[in-house]
Amino acid sequence: MPVVARAAVHTGQGAEGLEIMKVTVRDPGPGQVLVRMGASGVCGSDRHVLDGDWTLPSPTVLGHEGAGTVELVGDGVETLAVGDRVVMTWFYPCQACSNCIQGKPWVCTGSRAGECLLPDGSSAMEMDGAPAFPYLAVGSMSEYATVPEQAAIKIPDLVPFEVAALIGCSVATGVGAVVNDAQVIPGRSAVVIGAGGVGLCIIMGLALAGANPIIAADIHPESLELAKRLGATHTVISGDDLPQQIRALxxxxxxxxxxAIGRPQSIAQMPACLTSGGTAVIVGLPPEDSPVHIDALEMAEGGKRLLGSNYGSTVPARDFPLLAGLYLNGKLPLDELITKRFELDDVNDAFQLMRSGARGRSVITF
Structure with a gap:
């Protein structure tokens, strides 16, 4: 029988904040699982939707960083069983397109996650008999979610739900940008612009990779203090003179x-922060229609590279268990990343805290 769940719903353009409403979550069909959510991260991508920066179908059940327990499995599910603890991936792969076949699910061309739909083109959620759309086909700010089997990755039971939820987006994105995309060489220097949730995960990834020095740049001193605890060797206050500060160090x-912010002005600063032959990586996602001015002559003459990082080139089935293992072995101090916990009813307070520039990551616990 379908379950009725409480969820944080964005009712559409012009809506002020999220409403806690009841949604009907259907039973899992073939190749799908029903997950009872244990925790959901509060991510900047959710804020983009809430603030109208990105256009999505509505009503939208927000949340895409989720972890929970498998409650039901549909026909044909082979990798999961009832009771498994899982992390959600917000970009489930179709497993059939050329990119998936080549082992690059982060650029899958067959996924319908961006439409907030299951592979068959339907939504697993309803409100008042009409479809509701779980954000990126996850909708982790709901007590329950039905997702494709490949969107739920089993991890060890010892990983707390609130930590597991962050592995599904900010941790995989940040660490993956370092290890998979930039392929950072030990002993080389790095600057991270923006010490929010993803930026802090980049810093942890750089520390894991052996980068030195690791420079964190942000406008909030409190965020920079947390960056030091998570691996930054130097901190600077961001401003127009950031390239000069980096060269001085x-x-x-x-x-x-x-x-790691998605701010066009700071993206444009990156080439000037680099030495010749350096690599700039765009990890933060800007609002729609936000072009960035880049000095192409400087890039070419300096032999500099500009990379776009999508989900840290993550292969969820491979990388989520690896990241969970690094956490359990004390190599990734993810507990320190979580600085505030909220109940679902207080989700709007969590977003207000984010807008104020709060350090670290907030999570919704169920």
Missing amino acids: TGTGADYAFE
Whole structure:
């Protein structure tokens, strides 16, 4: 029987905040599982939807960083069983397109996650008999969610739900940007612009990779203090003079620069922060229609590279268990990343805290 769940719903353009409403979550069909949510991260991508920066079908059940327990499995499910603890991936792969076949699910061309739909083109959620759309086909700010089997990755039971939820987006994105995309070489210098949730995960990834020095740049001193605890060796206050500050610390500029905010002005600063032959990585996602001015001559003459990082080039079935193992072995201090916990009823307070520039990550617990 379908379950009725309480969920944080964005009713559409012009809506002020989220409403806690009841949604009907259907039983899992073939190749699908029903998950009882244990925790959901509060991510900047959710805020983009809430603030009208991105256009999505509505009503939208927000949340895409989720972890929980499998409650039911549909026909044909082979990798999961009732009782398994799972992390959700917000970009389930179709497993059939050329990119998936080549082992690049982060650029899958057959997934319907961006439409907030299951592979068959339907939604697993309803409100008052009409479809509701779980954000990125997850909708983790709901007590229950039905997702494709490949969107739920089993992890060890010892990983707390609130930590597991963050592995599904910010941790995989940040660490993956370092390890998979930039392929950082030990001993090389790096600057991270933006010490929010994803930026802090980039810093942890850089520490894991052996980068040195690791420079965190942000406008909030409290965020920079947390960055130091998570691996930054130096901190600077961001401003128009950021490239000069980076050169003062490194001599000729950093070998790597990561932008983790999605702010066009700071993305444009990255090439000037680099030494010759350096690599700039765009990790933060800007609002729609936000072009960035880049000095192409400087890039070419300096032999500099500009990379776009989508989900840290993550292969969820491979990488989520690896990240969970690094956490359990003390290599990724993810507990320190969580600085505030909210009940579902207080979800709007969580977003207001994010807008105020709060350090670390907030999570919704169920």
